Amino acid sequence: MILKNFYKILIILLLISPVFSYAQEQEIIDFYKTVRCLVCDGQSIYDSETLFAQNLREQIQIKYNLGFSKENIQKELLKIYGEKISFEPKKNRIILWFFPFVVLFTIILLNIKRFIRRTSN
Numbered sequence: 001m002i003l004k005n006f007y008k009i010l011i012i013l014l015l016i017s018p019v020f021s022y023a024q025e026q027e028i029i030d031f032y033k034t035v036r037c038l039v040c041d042g043q044s045i046y047d048s049e050t051l052f053a054q055n056l057r058e059q060i061q062i063k064y065n066l067g068f069s070k071e072n073i074q075k076e077l078l079k080i081y082g083e084k085i086s087f088e089p090k091k092n093r094i095i096l097w098f099f100p101f102v103v104l105f106t107i108i109l110l111n112i113k114r115f116i117r118r119t120s121n
Contacts, residue, residue: 024064031070032057034087035077044087 032046037053045053045060063073077085 027070028061028064031060031064031073034074035060036085036087038081038085 029046033044035045035056037043037045037048037050037056039050039052040048043053045056060073063076064070074086
């Protein structure tokens with residue numbers, strides 16, 4: 001009886017195992033897509049085939065297998081290579097992304113106001 005239960009548990013674990021490994025593999029692939037290849041212009045290390053990208057993918061995979069979280073790996077990459085390694089800007093830098101649009105919107109509004117004032121006179 002105990003042996004039957006053991007086999008049932010073993011079979012369930014064996015069936016679940018590939019699901020976990022696929023999910024982990026997909027998670028690391030998604031992480032590769034957020035890391036910029038510093039050799040290629042505008043490519044992630046997932047898309048790039050350069051030696052730099054291959055080595056970085058291997059190092060990330062090793063750290064991930066050792067139990068490092070994606071956040072820890074990201075922090076280490078930022079410490080070594082700086083912010084240019086990441087496709088995702090820091091939240092405190094997000095204003096730099098929106099500032100040009102705010103300026104453009106302000107200029108457009110001022111020109112519309114000026115145009116309306118001229119046409120009404």
